Amino acid sequence: MSNSGNILIDLSSHYKESLTQKIECIKTAINEQSLISFQYFYNKGEVDKIIEPYLLVFRWSSWYVLGYCLEREDFRLFKLNRLWSLICNKEYFDKRRVPEEKIEFDRYFSNEIKLTALFDVKVKYRLIEEYGIDSFTNLENGKLMFEIGFESSENLLSWVLSFGDSIEVIKPKEVCLELKRQAENILNKY
DSSP states (O other), rough: OOOEEEEEEOOOOTTHHHHHHHHHHHHHHHHTTEEEEEEEETTTTTEEEEEEEEEEETTTTEEEEEETTTTEEEEEEGGGEEEEEEEEEEEEOOOOOOOOGOOOOGGOOOOOOEEEEEOGGHHHHHHHHOOOSSSEEEOOOOOEEEEEEESSSHHEEEHTTGGGEEEEEEHHHHHHHHHHHHHHHHHHHH
């Protein structure tokens, strides 16, 4: 947390204590050019990783480490809240040159899946908060027409489901079918 005059910045999350420890460990590893290892959780499961850490990044409301993955032999971005059992090894590495395109972070999200949806006006504040005042069109029937791209169907579905019954997906049709399938699964549990 930083307090400078009349501005207070608090970048903490629900994982405030562990996040602070991770950042300190990674900062030390970057300065010492030592490898770090950790368990990483993502949509395909969990894996053990060993990387050469190069850069701590705060972007998209989250902390990341950009590192060279020894297994993949490429630079990757790892979200700190998905990274656990972090160990700062005493094994050192020679620093590589980070290709310029690897720090162009917008490329990590391709926005390939185009969502078109109608929203109830009661969630207008969320659309403004998350995508800005120009992200939707006010329709005569009081609904909000919204179109935007997502990088993965998992992120799109998670985001859409967070609106409950305040959204109607128009396209893509595959998303409509998946939402129906998930709604049926939820209904069957209750």
